[in-house]
Amino acid sequence: MMRPLRDLRPVFVVGVGMHRYQFSSDTPYITMGLTALRAALSDAGLEWPAVESAYIGTTGIGMAAGRVMFRHIGSTGLAVTQVENASASGSSAFAMACLEVAAGRVDVSLAIGVDKYGDQKRAVQKEGIDRLSDTANIPLVKYALVADAMGREYGLTPEQMALVAVKNHNNGAKNPFAQFQKPRTLEQVLNSPRIAGHLTALQCCPRGEGAAAAIVASDDAIKRLGLARQRAIRVLSSTLRSERPQVGHEAPSITLARDVAMQTYDEAGITADELDVVELHDAFSIEEILYTEAFGLCPRGSGGRFVAEGGTAIGGRCAVNTSGGLIAQGHPLGPTGIGQIHEITRQLRGENGDRQQPNAKTGMAHMIGLGSIAIAHVLRRE
């Protein structure tokens, strides 16, 4: 019998920090990781020795990335565990840190994602099973095909898909941590090189590197260490599941995304209507439309209209990917899910500057990892 996070000891995000996501460079991963970590410690008002355990989400650096990095900020003897879960590595590291605090084993834990663009080796390439199409395991192709089907079934237009990218690039333009910081017009998005189906280059997330950190703590630690209780953001739920065999014609990753969202709402004790901000896996623009529908933010088949009418814009019904999402903030894999926590925490504190969603109280971070797995966290300002 599974016990949801909400039934365990309350856990709070007390500090967040980032190193800007960027194209591949000669910046050492240690520089990026420690930049994010120091920013998170400063944000929390914590000293490094107070952190009792660390989970490091990474895919491309290699074994023992955390231990090597932490040597350079002080070897305090804390527990260090590396977490790889493809695109959801950072989200999964965050889940582990939350669960450890919630279980009462430690009072303060760190989730940090840091990555360099690696060799991208995937286990599916070692499965030893051929497929009829050589692109059968490439998500971009799957989503281009879904977009084709949605166009015919629901009237989704290439312009509506492109509007997701326009919104996210324009959000990224105001985000100092975003890899892409240029506002884009609908024409620019539509006229960028076509990649697959109606998906153009500016509707696809970039490859890159960067870092993001989130420190979580118990109520006891907040009191004992004198942290700012009013800035602490409660983590209400932590939900992770993997794909089941396809039923009907819906891609299993979409079914999975919906199932995880519904489960995490149940665990958090909320409904979709209560969400003010959502960061989700928009590796490709069509995904944001699919997931806003799957999460119940708008009716099925209306995701294209929802974005066109401003429902997902800052100030809209539920602001989606105010960071710029994977499309503009970037998707360096290891950090991505923790970058979402960074954005939502700042939103729920009311500290997000000109990307602030008015009166944001409840938010959700939702990632998909290759394979597929889906993971979601609901956060709330109490």
Added chain:
Amino acid sequence: MEGRCAVKLEKPDLYRVAGDRLELLASRCGRCSRLSFPKARYGCPACGAEPDASMEEVLDGRARLLSFATLHAQLAPGLQVPLVVGEVEIADGIVEEVVLGRDEQHLRPGMPVQARPVPVGRNGEQQIACRFMPLEAVS
């Protein structure tokens, strides 16, 4: 006939030549009766039964086209673009991504398509690849 036998199949685990068609090689679980394509190599994806419990089942290579899209970027090594790929239902409830050809002309969702042998060059030799073509377009 001798010439045909000399040409290798690009993916012999997935299909075999039957005249001007390709037949697809699936397997059916002896425990839960579920059909798997590709064949269950390590165990039944539905119930987990040992692969020895599965029997090969040959599909006629006829399918229903569900969706398609043209790839414009080289997303996999050796992929020659533009290339049209699609999702087809090769048996009840089994949806697979397949290669359709070079352009979308003559394609429409819901139409019947057939797996056909097409010669392709691979590593300096000719092999038989699988391409799905509209059923009515082939005599």
